[in-house]
Amino acid sequence: MSEEQTVESVIEAQGLNDYKERSGWQAEDQIAVEYLDACVQAANTDSFNSFKSNPKYTTILEHVLKEQGQCYLNIAREMNEDALMENIELFKDNDKIGRPVTHAYPGLDGTISPTTLRYIKNTFEMALMLDGQEISRIVEVGGGYGGLCKVLSCVCDFDEYILIDLPQVSALQRKYLDQFPEISDKVKCIPSTDVKEIKDIDLFISNYALSECDLESQMAYYNLLVQNSKFAYLIYNLVNFNDFHYNDFIDKIKEDFTFDSGRDYENTVILATRKDESN
Numbered sequence: 001m002s003e004e005q006t007v008e009s010v011i012e013a014q015g016l017n018d019y020k021e022r023s024g025w026q027a028e029d030q031i032a033v034e035y036l037d038a039c040v041q042a043a044n045t046d047s048f049n050s051f052k053s054n055p056k057y058t059t060i061l062e063h064v065l066k067e068q069g070q071c072y073l074n075i076a077r078e079m080n081e082d083a084l085m086e087n088i089e090l091f092k093d094n095d096k097i098g099r100p101v102t103h104a105y106p107g108l109d110g111t112i113s114p115t116t117l118r119y120i121k122n123t124f125e126m127a128l129m130l131d132g133q134e135i136s137r138i139v140e141v142g143g144g145y146g147g148l149c150k151v152l153s154c155v156c157d158f159d160e161y162i163l164i165d166l167p168q169v170s171a172l173q174r175k176y177l178d179q180f181p182e183i184s185d186k187v188k189c190i191p192s193t194d195v196k197e198i199k200d201i202d203l204f205i206s207n208y209a210l211s212e213c214d215l216e217s218q219m220a221y222y223n224l225l226v227q228n229s230k231f232a233y234l235i236y237n238l239v240n241f242n243d244f245h246y247n248d249f250i251d252k253i254k255e256d257f258t259f260d261s262g263r264d265y266e267n268t269v270i271l272a273t274r275k276d277e278s279n
């Protein structure tokens with residue numbers, strides 16, 4: 001962004017004038033607007049170098065506390081200590097961009113962001129669900145800056161990873177994932193305003209995202225994406241405004257999938273496998 005440009009002029013030039021409308025996202029107005037503003041700044045200015053410690057950004061993302069990070073580390077260790085220790089330096093590459101707050105944890109060298117630890121835990125849960133199945137096409141709704149995509153890529157050799165998020169966030173995802181040449185060509189970032197049906201999805205992911213949208217958006221994404229997927233992994237965060245949608249969403253997923261749902265120490269984890277249509 002040049003000296004004369006303002007965030008508002010960039011938003012206008014990029015056709016993001018309606019950026020205060022949030023495609024069904026139910027986050028509180030002020031924090032959502034600040035988050036989207038921080039994303040536009042990071043995608044267009046040097047604030048990219050430290051966006052992960054911008055308080056306007058961390059109200060929504062990259063805010064996992066040190067102690068929560070320890071819980072996620074413990075869960076990841078229990079699931080697969082060998083894979084954790086083999087890949088930990090690769091996982092830590094996610095912290096090289098955007099200056100996140102990092103901490104030291106017993107048994108790990110150096111420091112790591114607790115949010116990256118949570119992405120490692122997500123990755124290991126997906127590996128348990130997939131049980132060695134080959135995964136070619138992944139679609140993630142509401143992927144934030146793309147951290148789970150980066151962490152998962154360390155242990156999953158996918159062919160294509162399609163990220164769908166609000167337009168301002170999508171631009172930041174593109175810039176972030178372009179910092180990692182080993183995956184940037186395999187990643188597509190689609191603004192939520194341009195989403196169409198995607199077929200033949202191996203793995204659908206929504207990590208604290210679909211659950212934050214109104215029921216209409218949840219069902220639209222279900223019809224366009226989830227029902228075309230062999231596996232689905234969702235962290236469904238239950239907050240006051242969406243308790244009610246959880247039951248509707250579960251009723252829907254039951255039609256096409258067998259699933260396990262359990263709770264990690266904070267939220268509901270849904271691991272869903274499409275029913276075999278020949279049965």
Ligand SMILES: C[S@@+](CC[C@H](N)C(=O)[O-])C[C@H]1O[C@@H](n2cnc3c(N)ncnc32)[C@H](O)[C@@H]1O
Pocket residue numbers: 022023024025060061062141142143144145147164165166169192206207208209210212213217
């Ligand atoms: C709480 S953040 C979670 C980010 C990331 N999945 C993570 O776990 O760190 C919710 C994300 O959902 C995105 N989002 C909100 N409404 C959306 C919509 N209608 N379509 C796609 N993404 C949306 C937000 O922009 C944000 O990036």
